[in-house]
Amino acid sequence: MAVENIIKETLKDITSAKKLYDEPMSRHASLCVGGKADALVMIENEEQLIGIVKRLIAKKIDYLPTGNLTNIIVRDGGYRGAILLMKGLKKTNHQYSPESGHTISAQAGASLSAVVSLALAQELSGMEFCAGIPGSVGGAVWMNAGAYGKEIKDVIENVYLLDASGEKKEMRREEINFEYRKTELPPRAIILGASFKLEKGNGEEIKKRITEIMKWRQEKHPLEYPNAGSIFKNIPGQPAGRIIEEMGMKGESIGGARISPKHANFIVNTGKATASEVLHLISLVQKKAREEKGINLETEVVIIGDE
Numbered sequence: 001m002a003v004e005n006i007i008k009e010t011l012k013d014i015t016s017a018k019k020l021y022d023e024p025m026s027r028h029a030s031l032c033v034g035g036k037a038d039a040l041v042m043i044e045n046e047e048q049l050i051g052i053v054k055r056l057i058a059k060k061i062d063y064l065p066t067g068n069l070t071n072i073i074v075r076d077g078g079y080r081g082a083i084l085l086m087k088g089l090k091k092t093n094h095q096y097s098p099e100s101g102h103t104i105s106a107q108a109g110a111s112l113s114a115v116v117s118l119a120l121a122q123e124l125s126g127m128e129f130c131a132g133i134p135g136s137v138g139g140a141v142w143m144n145a146g147a148y149g150k151e152i153k154d155v156i157e158n159v160y161l162l163d164a165s166g167e168k169k170e171m172r173r174e175e176i177n178f179e180y181r182k183t184e185l186p187p188r189a190i191i192l193g194a195s196f197k198l199e200k201g202n203g204e205e206i207k208k209r210i211t212e213i214m215k216w217r218q219e220k221h222p223l224e225y226p227n228a229g230s231i232f233k234n235i236p237g238q239p240a241g242r243i244i245e246e247m248g249m250k251g252e253s254i255g256g257a258r259i260s261p262k263h264a265n266f267i268v269n270t271g272k273a274t275a276s277e278v279l280h281l282i283s284l285v286q287k288k289a290r291e292e293k294g295i296n297l298e299t300e301v302v303i304i305g306d307e
């Protein structure tokens with residue numbers, strides 16, 4: 001039986017979750033490219049997620065938790081298994097106690113912008129660097145997202161997980177190893193949420209910083225086209241964008257995929273790009289960087305699925 005049909009059978013009585021079968025990921029990913037997933041499941045609450053995951057594990061069906069799909073390329077051959085879209089898990093809240101100070105807790109599917117807004121409303125400082133990053137809390141924790149010299153690891157307090165056997169688990173910051181755009185969590189863990197430790201600040205200053213960051217992003221990033229943010233990881237002391245620019249590759253394109261003339265570490269979709277075109281352009285940049293500069297450019301964007 002095709003994986004799609006096994007998933008249909010496995011999840012048929014979970015009627016509370018919306019499921020799309022044989023669904024083109026180009027409809028959901030920020031870069032607007034990507035082949036079909038056997039199933040895309042819209043998760044609405046934790047209980048439902050746990051039920052779904054336990055069934056998928058029992059049937060040995062692959063699954064992948066995702067947030068806003070702003071950092072993923074699904075190859076044109078598609079994804080065999082279930083992509084779990086966590087957007088329904090979007091609660092955020094603020095807690096304060098004299099002993100623990102200020103904390104914002106957020107479920108995995110909450111947008112970073114919701115957390116930034118709540119922090120601003122409570123005049124709490126620490127999340128400003130996340131302004132304009134279009135991802136979810138789960139995606140940002142998984143990627144150890146960062147900007148302007150700060151990373152998620154600097155504000156995280158606890159991460160709440162569902163482990164590979166479908167059991168809930170809590171990890172404190174000290175128990176987690178964070179690297180550049182990578183958080184080491186137990187294999188196949190799904191992030192259910194996280195808490196962030198923030199400091200009381202000055203509301204006007206926090207607002208000013210957020211406005212500055214948003215303006216800077218608007219000016220520097222090609223937000224007028226579908227994109228997935230930075231394609232390559234920076235090399236210490238050498239931003240990937242500068243390396244690509246020095247190689248004269250700004251504006252280079254394959255089909256509908258183009259290295260942005262505005263920011264060389266962005267590949268934009270100028271219309272009808274396919275994942276293969278984006279991936280060819282990525283390979284071309286990597287080849288040139290190796291041959292001309294002896295540099296190994298690693299992708300920041302997560303690439304999954306069949307050729």
Ligand SMILES: Cc1cc2nc3c(=O)[nH]c(=O)nc-3n(C[C@H](O)[C@H](O)[C@H](O)COP(=O)(O)OP(=O)(O)OC[C@H]3O[C@@H](n4cnc5c(N)ncnc54)[C@H](O)[C@@H]3O)c2cc1C
Pocket residue numbers: 030064065066067068069070071072086108109132133134135136137138139140141142143144145146147189190191192221223227228229230302
């Ligand atoms: C215009 C633009 C600007 C950007 N700027 C920045 C920036 O300044 N800094 C930066 O770091 N990134 C940036 N990004 C990239 C991206 O937004 C971040 O990496 C973001 O944190 C990804 O979140 P997401 O919800 O979209 O993750 P997705 O793309 O959905 O997933 C990314 C990875 O996280 C995993 N994941 C997602 N949710 C979960 C979960 N609940 N549990 C376990 N794993 C999960 C996925 O499996 C995948 O491996 C930018 C992207 C765009 C389009």
